[in-house]
Amino acid sequence: MADRGANAHSLPDDWPADPDPILALNRIGSFDWDLDSGLMAMDGQALAVFDLRPDEYDNNPETLSVRIPEDEGRRLDETVAEALKAGVENYGAYFRMRLRDGTLRWTHTQGYIRRDDEGRPLRIVGLIRDATQELNDTSARSRRIDRRRREAGIVQSTTDALAGARTLADVIEALEDPSALERLGASDIALGLLEGGRVRLRATGPALGFIREAEHFRLDEPYPMAETIRTVTPRFIESRAEFERRYPAVTGHLRRSDISSAAYLPLVAQGRPIGALAVLYRDDTRFGERARTLLIGLGSTIAQSVQRALFYEQEKDLAEGLQQAMLPRSIPAVPGAQIAVRYRSARAGRDVGGDWYDVIPLPGGHTGLVIGDVQGHDTHAAAVMGQLRIVLRAYAAEGHPPATVMARASAFLRELDTDRFVTCLYADADLTTGVLQIVRAGHLDPMVRAADGTCTRVPVPGGMPLGLSVEFGQLQYPVATVELDPGNTLILCTDGLVERPGDDLDDGFRTLARLVREGPADLDDLAEVLSADVDRRDGQDDVAILLMRRRTGSTPAAGGRLRQHVAPGDPEALSGARHLIRAAVRSWGSGERADEIELAADEMIVNALTHTEGSAVVTLRVLTGTERRLRVEVEDTSSALPRRREAGEDGVSGRGLFLVDRLADDWGVEARGTGKCVWCEFVVPPGPAEPPPPYGKRPGGR
Template sequence: MVERGASAPSLPEDWPAHPDPILALNRMGSFDWDLDAGLFHMDAQAHEVFDLLPGEFDGRPESLAMRVPQPEGARLDAVVARAIKEGRENYGAYFRIRRRDGTWRWTHTQGYIRRDETGRPRRIVGIVRDATQELADSGARSARTAQDDAFRRQTNVVQVVSAALAHARSVQDVIDVLKDTHGIRHVGAASLVMGLVEAGRIRLVAEGPAGSFVPGTGVTRIDEPYPMSEVVRTLAPRFIESPEEFADCYPDLWREITDLHITSAAYLPLIAQARPIGAIGLLYNDRRGFSAEERAVLVALGGSIAQSLQRAMLYEQEKDLAQGLQQAMLPRTIPSVPGAEVAVRYRSAALGRDIGGDWYDLIPLPGGQVGAVIGDVQGHDTHAAAVMGQLRIVLRAYAAEGHPPATVMVRASVFLRDLDTDRFATCLYAQADLSTGIVQVVRAGHLDPLVRDSDGSCRRVPVEGGLPLGLSAEFGRLEYPVTTLELETGDTLLLCTDGLVEEPGADLDDGMRDLAALVVGSPRDDVQGLADRLIEAAEQRGGDDDVALLLLRRGGPESPRAGGRLRSHVAPGDPEALSRTRHLIRAAVRAWHAGSRADDIELVTDELVTNVLMHTESAAAVTLRLLEGGDRRVRIEVEDSSSALPRRREARADGVSGRGLLLVDRLADAWGVEARGGGKAVWCEFRVPPDSERAAGDVAGDHT
């Protein structure tokens, strides 16, 4: 025996345990319902109570529908939900099951609700037993059961329709539930009409089945002699019990609906927060009059519909507000980019009322370059959207000032840390020179970009990344390596947020591969069509995250075209390579008809290469391109692996060094320095005379 005062033993954590044999002796079965996993475990005796064979039940509660009819299941669910909502520890209920031979069996269940330390229900354990004989033997209980059956028949309409309306997220969802043939059948009506109150009028929004609409009643005033107007004015239901009463009270309307053979009707005001938001009319052709119980049930039905409508209307308002705020934070327009086709898309989350921090941006940059940004602020609320808007603006400002990509990321991270917010953001920034196709990419905890080549293939471009914005500044790890890639004419750069590729339970790499496969199967030369297809795929998949997408395709009709290209490598201590490179440069600029600029190009290129060999311990990678478009230009890029930036300084009168960058600045039309991965590149451009005689060819490939 248990000692007096001893606490009751708790259920073991490794439930389901083997039930006490006494349960089986009393024809009781046990169950364990894991609310988190959605699994319903039953022992062998419980299977017998439900008349289930071994292996016939898969452990999902909804699978019991084969034995528990929908009305009984809905009532039982309501009992459990009410017990959970009221904070009770247990519940009990009688319900019927349909055995495999078609006969009915009364069953009784008792459940014990187990909660965690926060009060959240986690599991329900209990018993089920055959109660058929028990109810048959008890006259008092039989009488009570008969009363319960009558009450269930009356309330079943409200329960079934309310259950269907519980999933309505919009006014149209509510209308679809009520217009559906099954919805009309549940309320026992032959047809229905529903209207919403708008600016002192009633606008008809639903009629079912088709053909029950009365011409001229699409929009009516509240003071007109119609039953729907009357219930809105009085806030009281109107029950019309016979055709004669209908014809006497509403002759104008009756003349229009005589072909429907209506014998009675119930018009109910839809009231929410003490004000009418609409009205619904239920028309019957197989009955006269309404009992007190039926009237009470229909009034309850009207209240349920009104609550669903109000919830749907508020939901739509919040969704419109969230989407409007999100759109206001995104760029109003995307600038046209000479030499590129651009497509952007944004899809809000399926959750509707939530608002995310996803964004895209396209930024015109000095020197004819363009910056492409994709990012995602942590969270789905208005705070995330506000942080996103501020971050987008400052990142745009830093980029427009001409800072290199790594510096743009560093400054944006510091800004987010100092913004007095606990949010961080992932981001990818790509700075593209469309005249050369060179793209510098930095990544802050974001997805890698994809590139669709002009032949239709698609590849993921691995980008060495840093920590998300905000976190990198917080932890003092402000390193954002730069990855350089080259877009050929017709290539498309694809940037997106994780809502386009992530699915619950799926691997991210699999999602990226699926995205690449989808891109391959899309039209090659239509970035707008590609963007639409990707968003349509996201819509079909659903998901609870926003999607931002930016596509940039090089090679539009206004793009400068490369007329020639020379690339050569010069290693330290290799005079032959240096001499050979000088000869190649001289031959190239002559072949490109550089005219009077040829000597300047040769001199500046030689100076830049010599600076690399003298002041760094790395090789020099020399690239010359002839760019033809609005004006012909020769672009020089000299790369090395040193991160030290060149400094322009005044040379002494007797000095032999210090004049290199002064010479570049004096002779070139434009020049600058760019970070390239672990090193840098010094570039400059020279305008050359137009070549009207012949197009320059590609005079050389790669040389070492």
């Protein structure tokens, strides 16, 4: 320590200050340091702290250097100098000193600085004491705090890791995480669960990867895990010798591993054991009271997570079983087409919802395609979906036109007295002609992928969702006609495939079009790509996908048939019927007479709608025999037979049957049970099918 002055300076009259006896009783020494002379007087207790005898100290601070290591003395001098310069009244410092036997111990000094009227430092009176026990206590307290923090951190980190675990696989992954094992100081874990009165190992880490013969064992077998579950009491095994003594049945397993000690923790949930967790260590481990308490607490936390995961998996299995029971068990083979379907449940909730698809064989060789979405993601949504699917299938199979099918399904949903509404799209497909009649109830538009890979959204006019249309009295559903070329693919889906967070619906359609365009040509592979996109996005909504590709090179067989209802006062229905007739004629290789057939059929339909009160039913079919003929039939509910009459020069009526007679090769009228049928036939030599026009364009300008 620095020499502050010469001994020749006169010392204060009260120097050195008398030590307080109470300080000595507390083993606290005192010193009085005159800064002008540089002398430092120390009482006997202070000398004892420095392990010096009175004859070994001459009031010179430099003498203390034999006890204070150089770096400690330098740090102490800097503390004193800084206090003198800063004008403060006191300072304190811990420093190490060397005892007579060479050992170091911690010492604490506290100095009080006396100054003159001008603030100049004159004297430092202070205390000095042995701080070894104090710092040891502080260090121990700090270690206890650190240990508690570490233990709390283990519990918190384990709880955090398990918080997001939904399945048992998630729980096992969290437990086997290397960082989690490191925090526990363990090398591995093993998890056994009760299943049917036996214990099944659901997780065995690398150290126990060889255990296969004991994956299932009885509760009465002499294994520590079985005993832990049976007695619902933790087991702590601190050495391999203890393992071999208490559980000789596991000795063979231990010799093939590096496990020496273990903690077996019962997993108890809702008051009953559900399994046990083994925390395994490579070295012999002393499980003190705190370690045991920590592990038992962790076992309780893990048990709740395991139970929650088991409940989730049971609910998931039940939900998936319910969902699969509601969806079609198989998709019927559709002549002239390839079908691919997929369903992906939501990643949130109960993994059950109201999305569905269906493929329905219809009268006349047609095929019904359905895609729908019931509001909600729960068992109620699935139940509504199941009932609605059955009813819609029944209405369609009866041969009702698409608009009627949708209107009746909406009325049925309203009668269910449910607050759910349903979006749905229904398509009546005639694959011999490629003509699709589509009705949309608040659902997404369909998309079509052409044979060259381009993908287009097909706008379809729509009505209100099922259920709401009845409530608002809007049961009219417009029918759109779309033609599907051979090799083209119809894409129907629910909104979970299109809607993406942060994007509007148009962006979603563009993204879907890109996926379809860049996707594989094989239909099943394409369905997998679309499903994988849903999985990748971890979608929060159910997704149903129905793809139908019209086969290339599939020409209609002789006896092709088309049937269409035309309601009175519905111009769109009449226009759609014309479109269907022309498309069928072209598809059946009779395009050279398409204008004649369409005109004759149009006149027959208009005649039926004009002179009767009900709807007309148009049937178009190919007849084979000595010559190939195409027959057009128009049925109505009136028994009055039509009369052929001549129209005047300025007349606008009376030309219908005259045109039919002039255009057709043969025609006639047949009485039916509730009305009549007007028919005409055209001789049509077989020829190649013609491609249909682009979407939205109808041949003949009609």
